[in-house]
Amino acid sequence: MGKHKNVNRWEKYDEDGNLEGKQCPRCDSMLAQHGNRDTCGKCGYSKIQK
Numbered sequence: 261m262g263k264h265k266n267v268n269r270w271e272k273y274d275e276d277g278n279l280e281g282k283q284c285p286r287c288d289s290m291l292a293q294h295g296n297r298d299t300c301g302k303c304g305y306s307k308i309q310k
């Protein structure tokens with residue numbers, strides 16, 4: 261931990277692509293997976309996975 265230089269935590273999840281417990285870039289809540297989408301139940305953010 262702490263050895264990454266300036267790594268944005270969202271980019272960290274994007275690179276892996278399969279990590280569970282993704283966080284919403286808007287409000288920091290956990291994203292729920294619905295089919296091919298990650299959805300935030302708090303702010304309504306959603307991201308379609310490719």
Ligand SMILES: [Zn+2]
Nearest residue numbers: 284287300303
């Ligand atoms: Zn959110």
